[in-house]
Amino acid sequence: MATKQEMQNRIIQAVETVKKGNPMAGSITNTVTINFVANAQLAVGGSAAMVYLPDEAEFLAKAGGATYINVGTLLPIYEETLPHVAKILHETGKPWVLDPVAVGIGSLRTDLLQKFKAFKPTIIRGNASEIIALAGLWALDGGAEESRVRGVDATDSVHEAKRAAIALAKWTGGAVAVSGETDLITDGSIIAISYGGSHFMEKITGAGCSLGGVAAVYATVTTPFIAALTASAVYNVAGKRAELKVDGPGSFQAQFLDELYKATAEEIANNSFDLEEINL
């Protein structure tokens, strides 16, 4: 296992490479938080581009360093676009982040998420209930057959999703990030617990989605695990700092983007986290 120091060095490198290179991560994502995702990606130094149509998604998948796919507000065209682009991403070995928002709701969503199993998303980011439900849908260890997803909110704790997260990561060979009060990130052999953040992140829409989008930005320059850990770290740094300056969720949004932008590589690497080796 890499030491904590080695991981911090890799986080520093990832953050700095992004700030310098301005890498593009395309997205197919929901209409609720699409603006916040783009702004978060820009704030950390990446570049954003959003599309819906199959050939445009294919273009971005090939042109960008990574792709973010969020199944939040499905439109009919997603039926064509998403499997098409996920297949390309898988076949070309390009990193992609899956945000299985509201897994369990609706037949198209279920069908798409089923298909994604074969295309092995490089990073899966969700709340605890989504991670457990996705593992269930994919018939993996730690999954629940019956989704407890309530709309877009989690009803399970991050800790309860640990087994499912590990199983998903083992399946994809990538990383899984479970967002919650503390964040759990695993590649199937190591677990990182990232601390920080703010209670206001539950009082705004898009904290989770945009974390996925930012993870895609980092995935253009580093491994899935480090990308997910770096994204969680910068979110925890920015959330903690933004909370100190505001007394409501509206101001929090603006301050949070400011802090995403201002956080240095060292500050992100030094955000509190624990490592744990998995012995299964």
Added chain:
Amino acid sequence: MATKQEMQNRIIQAVETVKKGNPMAGSITNTVTINFVANAQLAVGGSAAMVYLPDEAEFLAKAGGATYINVGTLLPIYEETLPHVAKILHETGKPWVLDPVAVGIGSLRTDLLQKFKAFKPTIIRGNASEIIALAGLWALDGGAEESRVRGVDATDSVHEAKRAAIALAKWTGGAVAVSGETDLITDGSIIAISYGGSHFMEKITGAGCSLGGVAAVYATVTTPFIAALTASAVYNVAGKRAELKVDGPGSFQAQFLDELYKATAEEIANNSFDLEEINL
């Protein structure tokens, strides 16, 4: 007629129940203000989830305590989704809020709004011109055959929409909220006039839509009339307070969400309003 004090007690109860229970109100709403609607619903203590597809809307309609339907930026799929979900909401007796944005523009919009007459939206929220035009479309008293809706703006005053609002409320058996400089809320037998707000609410997009979304949140825990009145009251409190802190519409948005979040049940109940019995 309930006394003012009794109504204030019910407002307090509604606000506190929402803050405690975090009830979910699903939405099918326009892409312009979808983010603001979700953030406003979260700010008052509710939970938000937005969809477009028929079976997903059905899921949310059944899973949520209420549903918000806004016809602002229609997409082709709405032709299938909206009548389907409105019918379910009506048949299951679940509260739903209709925002007849830009009634009179386009054939699908007209067709959908026609169909909604039979499904009796629990709360109708619109500006004066929209309320008058909807009553006209439904051939009710106070309606105008010729819509004076100009894009999404009102060209009539709240007072001019009084008869139409009453007629709509009598038809649905629910409540109607006319938004404007002062807000008029009626259940067909009582009228409440709610004071406050800010001139900046006309200088941002989504003040009206998000009021509808917040009314849906309150409708999960109280009657249509109290839900609409509570939503108007918290908007008038938050608007008034936010205006004092800013000198432009961008900062207003952030402060407004902060004030939605901070307003206490007592402050909301104490927001200035008048009651009037209808003797028709």
Added chain:
Amino acid sequence: MATKQEMQNRIIQAVETVKKGNPMAGSITNTVTINFVANAQLAVGGSAAMVYLPDEAEFLAKAGGATYINVGTLLPIYEETLPHVAKILHETGKPWVLDPVAVGIGSLRTDLLQKFKAFKPTIIRGNASEIIALAGLWALDGGAEESRVRGVDATDSVHEAKRAAIALAKWTGGAVAVSGETDLITDGSIIAISYGGSHFMEKITGAGCSLGGVAAVYATVTTPFIAALTASAVYNVAGKRAELKVDGPGSFQAQFLDELYKATAEEIANNSFDLEEINL
């Protein structure tokens, strides 16, 4: 050539007419920045309305004083809506603004932008790479056959797009605005270079799109060239001022809208710009 003073007078007149008359400019635009476009249009004193469906777009095209068309996040319905409405706008002589976002990506985008050549957009607004690529697509002078558009970002400088901008303006008989560190606006016989703005405008999404939307608002009351110059000027004023008050892109967004709202006609007219006659 009009003198600088004459142009400043016309800018003042345009700004004041908009603030007084609250003219409506409808939009068909992308879902990423749709909210920011609407809020920017409201901030300068205009009125906004966004749609997707063909007959609704037709209604707005005829009812509004100008229309803003942005091909950012194409949906299938755009195939029907955009040529339909562009044709109407051209035939009725109504001003419209084209934002050829990400020209070169995808077949529908290319097809739509090809069709727009005949419908001669009154104002074309894009970054340097988009302007060069559009001139190339239309086989005009200064265009590049091979688009260097990378997602939604420019890889060319404003100066490099000068020939393409002039050629486009000569073709349409309208104006072209190239956005960048400095903005270049031309009607094919004069070039204006507008100074100001902020480095944060590249760190938020929607600075370009909303500039197009605001140009449409001004186009309801003045010539294409003055409309584009006025829009660039108010953006440069607001960007410069907002930057002084913030240290991150989240706060910048809010302050920028505030400054758009607060900028007076005189301040906008006095924003630094140079004029140059074209002798080709």
